[in-house]
Amino acid sequence: MDSMALPLTVGFDLDMTLIDSRPGIKAAFLALSAETGAVIDADLAVSRLGPPLDHELAHWFPPSEVPAMADRYREMYPEYAITPSLAMPGAREAVEAIRERGGRTIVVTAKYEPSAKLHLSYLGIEPDVTVGGLWAEGKAVALREYGAGIYVGDHIGDVRGARAANAVSVGVTTGPCDADALREAGADVVLSSLTELPAWLETYAA
Numbered sequence: 001m002d003s004m005a006l007p008l009t010v011g012f013d014l015d016m017t018l019i020d021s022r023p024g025i026k027a028a029f030l031a032l033s034a035e036t037g038a039v040i041d042a043d044l045a046v047s048r049l050g051p052p053l054d055h056e057l058a059h060w061f062p063p064s065e066v067p068a069m070a071d072r073y074r075e076m077y078p079e080y081a082i083t084p085s086l087a088m089p090g091a092r093e094a095v096e097a098i099r100e101r102g103g104r105t106i107v108v109t110a111k112y113e114p115s116a117k118l119h120l121s122y123l124g125i126e127p128d129v130t131v132g133g134l135w136a137e138g139k140a141v142a143l144r145e146y147g148a149g150i151y152v153g154d155h156i157g158d159v160r161g162a163r164a165a166n167a168v169s170v171g172v173t174t175g176p177c178d179a180d181a182l183r184e185a186g187a188d189v190v191l192s193s194l195t196e197l198p199a200w201l202e203t204y205a206a
Contacts (some may be wrong), residue, residue, distance in 0.1 A: 008103030008205070011143050011167065014116050015049045017174030017194070018091045018107065018125055024047040024081030029078050031075050052110045052135050054107065077204035079113050087123045088174055089158050090195030093124055094152075097198035108142045108151070109159070110135040140164035152197065153171040156185035160195070170197070170206070182194035 015021045015059045029042040036091025040060045048056075053073060057066045088101030095105050105127040109116050113132025120130060131142040143151055151162035162169035164188050171182030179190045191197060 003173075007147075008098060008101055009106060009146055009148045009150075010098050010103060011106045011127055011146070011151040011162075012095075012127070013050075013105055013107050013120065013147040013151075013155065013158045014109035014111055015090070016154045017152060017158070018088055019085050019119050019123060020088055020174075021061055021081065021085040021119065023084035023086070024077075024119075025045065025049065025085075027076050027080040028073060031076050032069065035072070035076075036069070036118070038069075049058045050157050050176060052133075053112070074112050074115065078118055081115070082118050082122050082139070085116075085119060085123070087122065087125060089193050090126055091123075094194040094197040095127060099203055101201065106131065106142065106148055108134055108139045108148075108159040110157075113159075134161075136160045137164040140167075143167050154195070156181055159187045162187075171201070 012018050026042040026046050029040050031043050033040040035180050038060050053070050054066055056070050061069050074161050079189045098105050108131050111132050112120040116132045118128050129146055134142055136157040137160050145163035148167050150168045150170055152170040152172060154172050154177060156177050159169045159171060159182060169187045171187035172193055173179050182190050189199060189200060
């Protein structure tokens, strides 16, 4: 296909696509709750990862307090959230499979970019580019800028971003959205996890 005429560039979401950040994010929310006295259901919060932080904080704080709470959460995040979080099964291998094909990888996430880079560095996942602070259709800005022909993510927001960038949307059912939801949103391909991505790449590039 036409995209193969250029170097293969594959975009990835971060939370629940490349990394299982639930343990770390839960710890960070619990720390914020302890510091502020606000009631935050951290288990509920980590069950619906994907949208920007402000969307989640709006469930627990008055609108006027959300910006300051977001700043404080991001300050606390490196201390609480990096070491407990894990690589998703197949994450490193998926990135390496693209590199072996002469391709490059770009992580495009709604997460605060410095936090995203800390996660990837700690876990030894090495994309060529990491771009934070983009959600849903906004992700198409970075996907287009770097010429990504494929975008892999676990959320319908990731599907929307891929479609807005005219990239092939690969959904993985490792996050809050099941296969039916991903397909309904317009995913071109749905995989159970990143462990299936290298084999799919073989068929895509054939």
